[in-house]
Amino acid sequence: MRISELARAAGCHLETVRYYERIGLLPRPLRSGAGYRSYGPRDVERLRFIVRSRALGFGLDEIRGLLRLAAAGDLPCGEADELARTHLAQVEAKRRELDAMAAELRGMLDACRHGTTATCTILRALAERG
Amino acid sequence: MRISELARAAGCHLETVRYYERIGLLPRPLRSGAGYRSYGPRDVERLRFIVRSRALGFGLDEIRGLLRLAAAGDLPCGEADELARTHLAQVEAKRRELDAMAAELRGMLDACRHGTTATCTILRALAERG
DNA sequence: GCTAAGGCCCGTAGCCGCTACGGAGTCAAC
DNA sequence: GTTGACTCCGTAGCGGCTACGGGCCTTAGC
Structure with missing residues (x-):
């Protein structure tokens, strides 16, 4: 899917997606022949996680930590x-x-x-x- | 009095005073021979008004309006x-x-x-x- | 008179989390 | 082939400060 579809699916602004990519909160996506960003379901999941955390007031650095923890399956969750x-x-x-x-x-x-x-x-x- | 004394009297940071002056929230003060800013009691009053309004969450533009109203004595206060x-x-x-x-x-x-x-x-x- | 510590000067850049802008390339439908 | 929607990119702006750096001024002690 393209960037605006991702943004819509996760409930944020298109420019916000680009911003999160720029600051390394979202990975750099694949590109179409014309250079358009191309996303999959895992990107939706990740962005949703971020949007939801933002809605709870977490800062972007805190979210970085939460994402890291969510990715590592076996750590104690303290x-x-x-x-x-x-x-x-x-x-x-x-x-x-x-x-x-x-x-x-x-x-x-x-x-x-x-x-x-x-x-x-x-x-x-x-x-x-x- | 000098800038740091004003800041202390009103309860804000020295740099904040300069900032308020820059954006026109405080008038440009008199200067000493060496170019130091020189303030009087009315400046303390005005800055206190601002600091107090900020503490109540008013934005700087709203405060501009409040200051204007406070200066004009005879308007209805609606x-x-x-x-x-x-x-x-x-x-x-x-x-x-x-x-x-x-x-x-x-x-x-x-x-x-x-x-x-x-x-x-x-x-x-x-x-x-x- | 000399020196050292502290104040003050100024302009500029950084903080957070976006959001907007402008000019150009791309794509699908009619 | 032309319209209109979409996307690209870099950069600048928002609010409300706060910090930095390099230089001048003042004050106190010797």
């Missing part, structure tokens, strides 16, 4: 567990951060009595506190 | 309200996204029986689903 656990901790930290932001924004919005910019609690809060 | 409200919605959307990621990661980790990479539920989940 390393994969560790990777995922560390990543989960980061996701949760980020979520808590956003939670705090949202709470503060809601507080500012609730307090706003919709007067002028001179008395606006939103602008005052940004100007005065911290 | 625009500031709107900006904050839109931003809050984005923060909450992002938070929900991270929530979903975290839940899925926890599910994968809980299922893992710590065997080999061949049977690891984490790697299987990434490979097979989606």
Whole structure:
């Protein structure tokens, strides 16, 4: 299959496929006579793995590690567990951060009595506190 | 005061001050004889406003708008309200996204029986689903 | 006066993960 | 044969910084 079909099958942008190839996350594919990239089912699998990992927030370097582990069949999976656990901790930290932001924004919005910019609690809060 | 003092007073990196100046978020300051930047209390206020807005997740362009509104005393503050409200919605959307990621990661980790990479539920989940 | 340590100057390049652009070659259908 | 969709490639841009390198300035101690 050609690049756009692969991209569609895996659920990403065509340019993203080229990008992943450039940074060595996808192997260089076979080429047709005219120089078009040619992919098979294993490429779909690999790209899907990447897209799915991205959706869970893993970075591309972490994904490199996950792919390596997935390719090696017989290792104990402690390393994969560790990777995922560390990543989960980061996701949760980020979520808590956003939670705090949202709470503060809601507080500012609730307090706003919709007067002028001179008395606006939103602008005052940004100007005065911290 | 000089640039590093301003940065310390507002709680950001010195290079960030230069960056904000470069993109027009901070005005070009006075200079000492030797060409050193020279700041006053109003600069601290303005930079604090920016740092605080950044901490709440506003983008630099949004902050430009907030600063403009804060400077104009007599406008109705509906625009500031709107900006904050839109931003809050984005923060909450992002938070929900991270929530979903975290839940899925926890599910994968809980299922893992710590065997080999061949049977690891984490790697299987990434490979097979989606 | 001399030296050494620290600050500050500037422009530029790098980070992540894409996404877009432009100009050219290719392929299939009508 | 011509249209239109697809693909090729390299490079530049996004946001929001952060770091680097080479050089000037200031300050303190001797």
